[in-house]
Amino acid sequence: MKRRNFIQSLSSSAVSLGLPAEAMANASAPNTARKIFAWGGATDKAIANYLIKLIGKENPKVCFVPSATGDSVVSINNWYALMEGVPMRPHVMKVYINSYSTKESFEETLMRMDAVYVGGGNTLNMMAIWKAQGIDVALRKAYDAGVLMSGASAGSLCWFEGGTTDSRPKELSAMQCLGWLKYSHCPHYTSEEQRKPLYHKLIKSGELSPGYACDNQSGLYFENEALVRCVTSSPNSRSYFVDLKDGKISEQELKAELIS
Helix, strand or coil: CCHHHHHHHHHHHHHHHCCCHHHHCCCCCHHHCCEEEEECCCCCHHHHHHHHHHHCCCCCEEEEECHHHCCCHHHHHHHHHHHCCCCCEEEECCCCCCCCCCCCCHHHHHHCCCEEEECCCCHHHHHHHHHHHCHHHHHHHHHHCCCEEEEECHHHHCCEEEEEECCCCCCCEEEECCCCEEEEEECCCCCCCCHHHHHHHHHHHCCCCCEEEECCCEEEEEECCEEEEEEECCCCCCEEEEEEECCEEEEEECCCEECC
């Protein structure tokens, strides 16, 4: 498919989703696409299988990054249990390591993967560790090389400019993230009572830019920082584009493909 036709196809997808025109501004040819698949939380088999479908490769290598839980054994075991029976080769990249126990750099690990899946947990701590270890730079190199980036909760928030987090004591708050996607983000949009009102408040005050909110089990797939489609593994889970119009919050539900 020629580049012009591809962009026209993506633009048609944007119209069907009801997306703002600027959401497609950076679209480019699919063979060089930078790819992100982010969902609000509650990963299930349908989402896991859809992730493999997006990779578009037989028996791909998928790397789980459990930084947000401090490399928790529980989160790692849950990852292996989730991916059992899914046609892929699972890997885990730990950040709590030492020079004697690791044979390759973070960059070397990430660059040999087909996809990266970042787990949930404390986003603020995860971002601090990534920056201290240079993992943010290694992830960007892999992303630019076509490795699919994905994740839920902390693993969805990290790719955006910023959003709502429960990483600090006492109450939900805003935080800044990698900023690869030039929007804000709110995971767990309706499953946690305080998420939605805080997100609206932060956008209205200008502390966060307009952006995408996802319920648990609802996700967004981006190519070259442009939204291509919205999917959900539950008919009760949705995603939204939240904006500010004439000083008032505008919440636009996105048309989603039901996956199983």
